[in-house]
Each structure stands twice: as C-alpha cells, then as structure tokens.
Ligand SMILES: NC(=O)C1=CN([C@@H]2O[C@H](COP(=O)(O)OP(=O)(O)OC[C@H]3O[C@@H](n4cnc5c(N)ncnc54)[C@H](OP(=O)(O)O)[C@@H]3O)[C@@H](O)[C@H]2O)C=CC1
C-alpha cells in the first residue's frame with residue numbers, strides 16, 4: 155500500500171459553518187463526497203431552525219440527506235469535540251470571532267472569509283471596516299493559495315483561504331513575477347468579471363435579477379486590491395465587474411514585460427510552475443467561464459505583443475475561488491492527494 159493510500163485510511167471529521175450560504179453549500183457537497191473527510195455537522199446562523207439541506211438547496215433532494223443546524227455558541231466545547239477540522243464559510247466578522255475559539259479547541263480551521271488574509275493589521279479598518287480583534291493570529295494564518303503554499307506553512311492550523319478575484323489574479327501573475335519577467339515598476343491592470351453568486355445568497359437590490367447587467371464597481375478601493383498586492387509584492391490596478399451570470403470569474407490582465415522577453419520564456423514560466431499542478435489548466439485558447447463553472451480548475455491563457463502581455467484567467471468563484479480551494483488545502487495539509495474529492499461532478503447551473 156502506498157503512503158498516500160494508507161493516509162487516506164485515517165479519516166478526518168469536519169464541521170462546516172455557514173452551510174446554508176453559497177460557498178458553504180459547495181463545501182457540503184464536496185465534503186459529503188470526500189473519501190477521507192467525514193462531514194459530521196453543518197451549521198447556519200444561530201437564529202435559524204434546523205432544516206434539511208435539500209430544502210435549502212432542492213437540487214440535492216434524494217442525493218444528500220443532511221440537517222443544517224443552528225449554530226450554538228454555548229455548545230462550542232461539545233461541537234468541537236466531534237471534529238478535527240472546521241470549514242468557515244461565514245461573513246468576515248463572524249470568522250474573526252469564531253476562528254480563535256475553534257483553534258483553541260484544537261481544530262484545524264480553513265476560513266473562506268477575508269478575516270485573516272491581510273498580514274498588515276493596519277489595513278483592516280480601511281478595507282474591512284474595523285480594527286482586527288486578533289492581530290496576533292495574522293502571522294500564524296498562511297495565505298491559502300493552494301498552488302503556492304509551502305510545506306512549512308502547511309504545518310499551521312489556521313488557513314486564510316485566498317479570495318475569489320485574488321485567486322484568479324494571482325495564479326495568472328505569480329509565474330511571471332517569480333520568473334522575473336515583468337518590467338521594472340510594472341503595474342498589472344486586472345479587469346475581472348464575477349457572476350452574482352460572488353455576492354452571497356442574501357438578497358439585495360443590487361444583485362436582484364432585474365438589476366444586474368454588466369458594470370464595474372469598487373474602483374481602487376476594493377478589499378481584494380491589498381490582498382492581491384500582498385501576494386504579488388507589487389501595486390496593481392484592480393477593477394471588479396458584476397455580470398449577469400450565476401457563477402464564475404473571468405479576469406483579463408494586462409502587464410508590461412521586460413524588453414526582449416520572448417514568447418518561449420513566458421511559456422516556460424507557466425510550464426515551470428504549473429506543469430505538476432493538476433488544478434491549473436494551461437490552454438491554447440482563451441478560457442471560457444462556462445468551462446470552469448461547476449469545476450475546481452483555474453484555466454489560463456496568454457498572448458504577447460512585444461512587451462505587452464495579456465493573461466486571461468477563469469475560475470468558478472464558489473469552487474476554486476472558495477470551497478474547492480479550502481478542500482485542496484485540507485488535502486495538502488493532511489497528506490491526501492491534492493485532487494482528492496475534487497475531480498468528480500460536472501456542470502451545475
Ligand atoms: N460567494 C463567493 O463567491 C465567495 C465567498 N467567499 C467568502 O466566504 C464567506 C461566505 O460567503 P457566501 O457563501 O457568499 O455567503 P452567504 O451569505 O451565501 O452565506 C453566509 C453563511 O454564513 C451564515 N452566518 C452568517 N452570520 C453568521 C454568524 N454570526 N454565525 C454563524 N453563521 C453565520 C449564514 O447563515 P444564515 O443562512 O442562517 O443567515 C450563511 O449560512 C464570506 O466571508 C465570503 O467573503 C470567498 C470566496 C468566494
């Protein structure tokens with residue numbers, strides 16, 4: 155028996171918080187089918203009544219028999235004893251409060267929110283609306299971009315799963331930066347369009363069916379700008395857009411290369427970093443959101459004209475941009491093959 159097979163036999167037990175929301179529901183689906191992680195309980199907010207997951211998401215009727223329970227803050231000791239892992243698909247402020255409590259009970263925490271992503275605590279008031287309550291945890295919470303996390307970071311117990319736009323952007327740009335191909339002082343320009351599920355399940359006028367067309371928002375001030383800049387180590391111009399489709403992100407990124415960089419050097423950089431990364435697909439044609447929606451992949455394609463390079467990156471915001479990346483990180487953390495539980499499935503509208 156191989157080492158990876160024997161590790162698969164040591165199952166972990168997981169709880170999911172925020173399981174009634176969009177990214178939490180994806181976690182429920184992924185963990186329910188995961189051969190090495192058992193889903194022991196799924197929670198929504200404290201104010202809810204217990205409800206069948208298939209009642210919240212009828213497509214899972216006759217497929218997934220699970221009750222989503224109200225979160226019980228007073229029962230955290232008991233809840234924590236049931237599990238080894240907590241996946242948090244909560245608003246940032248809820249994660250910021252709950253992650254330290256779950257960590258203190260010995261759980262490994264994968265937080266899908268932005269609560270622990272920025273390592274400079276001083277940025278939280280501007281980008282998240284208030285000072286961080288646990289700045290001491292920020293250095294201990296590796297940034298969870300699965301293709302780039304290091305073995306030593308995987309020793310930690312709190313993972314700040316990368317954001318959706320930052321995942322699409324950083325996967326596209328990091329090979330160029332690590333290979334030293336960008337012109338000195340180059341400022342990548344990232345225009346990214348997200349489907350409406352990026353805003354979560356709660357209703358709002360701006361994300362209702364009759365209101366959404368295609369428009370830019372968050373000019374210069376979006377919280378993902380400092381997150382992307384932290385990962386890349388350079389300034390970017392990041393402009394998100396909301397599009398009238400359900401799921402997926404398409405990021406079109408323009409950047410200036412050093413003079414004389416050849417197409418072969420650019421191709422080699424992407425090959426070098428991603429040839430052994432199964433969740434990144436290097437395409438000979440422009441990616442299409444329809445091809446990644448419902449999958450755990452990031453599709454990349456690039457074209458060069460002199461010093462100008464355009465890279466196009468596509469992901470499913472709820473999967474590679476959230477739930478699937480969290481599971482990919484859990485696979486890496488616990489020594490399971492990276493794609494465990496992530497390759498099944500097909501298109502889900
Ligand atoms: N949507 C996306 O594309 C992505 C989202 N994320 C991040 O993941 C997190 C979840 O996002 P998303 O799934 O879109 O959000 P949703 O609004 O769809 O779901 C949020 C969930 O959190 C629960 N919840 C809210 N407050 C509390 C609380 N205080 N205690 C316990 N449970 C609570 C809600 O319960 P109830 O239903 O009962 O109200 C709901 O189940 C966010 O931090 C978001 O930034 C990350 C990457 C991509």
Ligand SMILES: CC(=O)N[C@@H](CCC(=O)OP(=O)(O)O)C(=O)O
Nearest residue numbers: 267268317318319348349352353
């Ligand atoms: C379309 C839309 O509203 N998208 C959200 C980003 C998605 C998200 O939840 O952000 P994280 O990846 O940081 O968790 C926004 O712009 O705020």
